[in-house]
Amino acid sequence: MDPRDRVVIITGASSGIGAATARCFAAAGARLVLAARSQEALTQVAADLPQALAVPTDVSDPEACMRLVERAVATYGQVDILINNAGIGLTGPVTRLARADLERVLAVDLLGPIWLTQAVVPIMRAGGRGQIINVSSVLAVQPLPFLGGYAAAKAALEQISNALRIELHGSGIAVTVVRPGTTRTDFNQRRLGRGRERRRIAPPGVPPEVVARTILRAARTEPRLAYVSWSDRLALWIGRLFPGLIDAILARAFVWEEQAYH
Numbered sequence: 001m002d003p004r005d006r007v008v009i010i011t012g013a014s015s016g017i018g019a020a021t022a023r024c025f026a027a028a029g030a031r032l033v034l035a036a037r038s039q040e041a042l043t044q045v046a047a048d049l050p051q052a053l054a055v056p057t058d059v060s061d062p063e064a065c066m067r068l069v070e071r072a073v074a075t076y077g078q079v080d081i082l083i084n085n086a087g088i089g090l091t092g093p094v095t096r097l098a099r100a101d102l103e104r105v106l107a108v109d110l111l112g113p114i115w116l117t118q119a120v121v122p123i124m125r126a127g128g129r130g131q132i133i134n135v136s137s138v139l140a141v142q143p144l145p146f147l148g149g150y151a152a153a154k155a156a157l158e159q160i161s162n163a164l165r166i167e168l169h170g171s172g173i174a175v176t177v178v179r180p181g182t183t184r185t186d187f188n189q190r191r192l193g194r195g196r197e198r199r200r201i202a203p204p205g206v207p208p209e210v211v212a213r214t215i216l217r218a219a220r221t222e223p224r225l226a227y228v229s230w231s232d233r234l235a236l237w238i239g240r241l242f243p244g245l246i247d248a249i250l251a252r253a254f255v256w257e258e259q260a261y262h
């Protein structure tokens, strides 16, 4: 749908892709409800935009998610688009993932979007239209070694999205997965877990504004799945064609990192 005058909730809007998406939707005329934990950063993003409400929220808390949606409805009377963008990363070998880290990543990257979906769908159903956009990752399809916990959370988010899309068939509510590749944000500095940076083979990545424009386009065209770049799409396609070869290449490429965990 055209985001002009639509009410859009964006989680993880205090930095990176979420902040860029807030600016992009504001330029398109949307009325915004911005959520993240850091009140100061969030308020700063909202202050620079014409119609933006900052609501500090921890998306891992189901009651906080409900309060966020109630606040959006109390302020603007409706919710048209929910963008589940908040996320945290996790590195480390699967055999050594700490329970607390894994539970946190699942709570933020998977459960948060579910709580918010449960809160907005009744409102969207009543209005007869809406869209839920879930920000996933190319790693949901092609995991890299030492990113299995994070990849699992995003893969689960994609399957929840796919099931939800079928459940909402005919309701006027679209469900879209946006699948970015490496993006230049502070995401890696904030990740949980252990291990060194993966800079040796990680591509430089796109600026967050490029992902934000993809999300805006996804709001306008309501596809099932949106890629940010053709190279992301191509890389996943090659991985699907030659899975054994890709496993072998990745195992060799990451052998140095494996040693860093011991």
Ligand SMILES: NC(=O)c1ccc[n+]([C@@H]2O[C@H](COP(=O)([O-])OP(=O)(O)OC[C@H]3O[C@@H](n4cnc5c(N)ncnc54)[C@H](OP(=O)(O)O)[C@@H]3O)[C@@H](O)[C@H]2O)c1
Binding pocket: 011, 012, 013, 014, 015, 016, 017, 018, 035, 036, 037, 038, 039, 041, 057, 058, 059, 060, 085, 086, 087, 088, 089, 108, 135, 136, 137, 138, 179, 180, 181, 182, 183, 184, 185, 186, 187, 188, 190, 205, 208
């Ligand atoms: N950067 C990449 O290479 C890349 C690639 C593919 C997909 N993605 C996905 O893109 C999304 C945005 O990431 P980014 O790159 O923009 O990283 P980022 O700059 O670290 O942004 C993450 C955002 O999530 C918020 N957040 C974290 N935990 C939260 C919680 N419990 N409740 C509410 N908000 C929370 C953070 O704000 P607070 O800390 O203030 O809460 C921040 O605004 C994530 O879902 C990530 O998985 C990123």
